[in-house]
Amino acid sequence: MLDLSNITKVFYPGTVNEKMALDNINLHVNKGDVICVVGSNGSGKSTLFNLISGTYPVTNGKIIFDGTDVTASPEYKRAMTIGRIFQDPTKGTAANMSIEDNMITAETKGMKGLRISLNNEKREQFASLLKLIGLQDRLKDNVGLLSGGQRQALTLLMIVMSRPKMLLLDEHTAALDPRNAQIVMDLTERFIAEYKLTALMVTHNMQFAINFGNRLIMMDEGTIILDVSGEEKSKLTVEELVRLFKNLRNKTYANDEALLTKE
Numbered sequence: 386m387l388d389l390s391n392i393t394k395v396f397y398p399g400t401v402n403e404k405m406a407l408d409n410i411n412l413h414v415n416k417g418d419v420i421c422v423v424g425s426n427g428s429g430k431s432t433l434f435n436l437i438s439g440t441y442p443v444t445n446g447k448i449i450f451d452g453t454d455v456t457a458s459p460e461y462k463r464a465m466t467i468g469r470i471f472q473d474p475t476k477g478t479a480a481n482m483s484i485e486d487n488m489i490t491a492e493t494k495g496m497k498g499l500r501i502s503l504n505n506e507k508r509e510q511f512a513s514l515l516k517l518i519g520l521q522d523r524l525k526d527n528v529g530l531l532s533g534g535q536r537q538a539l540t541l542l543m544i545v546m547s548r549p550k551m552l553l554l555d556e557h558t559a560a561l562d563p564r565n566a567q568i569v570m571d572l573t574e575r576f577i578a579e580y581k582l583t584a585l586m587v588t589h590n591m592q593f594a595i596n597f598g599n600r601l602i603m604m605d606e607g608t609i610i611l612d613v614s615g616e617e618k619s620k621l622t623v624e625e626l627v628r629l630f631k632n633l634r635n636k637t638y639a640n641d642e643a644l645l646t647k648e
C-alpha cells in the first residue's frame with residue numbers, strides 16, 4: 386500500500402539551522418495495516434506524516450503509494466486518497482459553512498470530481514450518516530457552532546465519505562476531553578474496520594499504542610528504531626517498551642506524557 390524508501394528530510398539545509406528531521410527511513414505499510422506511531426518529542430512523527438501527505442517535499446528518497454510513485458505529487462492530489470486528521474478540531478471542516486454544505490464537499494471529493502447536488506434525497510442520506518455521531522437534526526447548522534468533539538467526529542465522517550485508501554491520524558483525539566476522545570476513537574475503530582482502511586496513527590499514549598491496531602513503530606531522532614506487530618505487539622507492556630527504548634538508544638525515553646497517560 387505504501388513504501389517509503391531511503392526517505393530523508395532536512396530542514397534549512399546548508400544553514401546554521403540545518404535539521405535532519407528524518408534520516409534514511411524505510412517503511413513498508415501493508416494494505417489493512419493499522420499502525421500506531423510513538424516516539425519522543427521531535428523524533429519526526431509529524432514530519433513523517435507531512436511527507437506521506439505531500440505537505441513537504443522529501444529531501445531524498447522515494448514514496449510509492451498504491452503502486453504509483455507519488456514522491457513529486459502535490460498535496461492536493463494525494464489528499465484524494467490519503468485522509469488526514471489533526472489534533473486541532475477546527476482543521477478539516479469549514480466553520481462558516483453548514484454541516485450539509487461541508488458534507489457535500491466531502492462527497493464530491495469522494496466521487497473524484499463528479500458533480501452532486503444537494504437535494505432532499507441527499508439530505509436524508511446525510512442525516513442517516515450523521516446519526517452515527519448524533520448530529521442528524523443539525524444539517525443546517527454552521528459547523529462553527531459544534532463542540533470540539535462533535536467537530537472532530539464530523540471531520541472523521543467527512544474523511545471517510547471522501548473514500549480514502551489511507552488515514553493519517555495525527556493525535557486526533559489529544560485535544561478532546563476523555564468522553565469525546567473515546568467517542569471519536571470508537572468511531573475511528575468502526576470506520577477502519579467497516580471500510581477496511583489502512584491507517585497510521587500518532588499517539589503519545591504508549592498503552593493505547595499497544596492495544597490499538599496490529600502494528601507499532603517507535604521513532605527516535607528521525608529514525609524508526611522499533612517495528613513490532615501481531616502477537617509480539619499485543620504482549621508488550623509500557624515498561625518493556627521503555628526498557629527496549631533504553632537498550633536500543635542508551636538513553637531514557639523523553640516523553641513523560643506517554644508514561645503518565647494510561648487508558
Ligand SMILES: Nc1ncnc2c1ncn2[C@@H]1O[C@H](COP(=O)(O)OP(=O)(O)OP(=O)(O)O)[C@@H](O)[C@H]1O
Pocket residue numbers: 396397404405406424425426427428429430431432433
Ligand atoms: N517546518 C519545520 N521547519 C524546521 N524544522 C522542523 C519543521 N518541522 C519539524 N521540524 C523539526 O524536525 C524535527 C522533528 O519534528 P516533528 O514535528 O516531526 O517531531 P514529532 O515527533 O512530531 O514531535 P512532537 O511529538 O513533539 O509533535 C524537530 O527537531 C523539529 O523541530
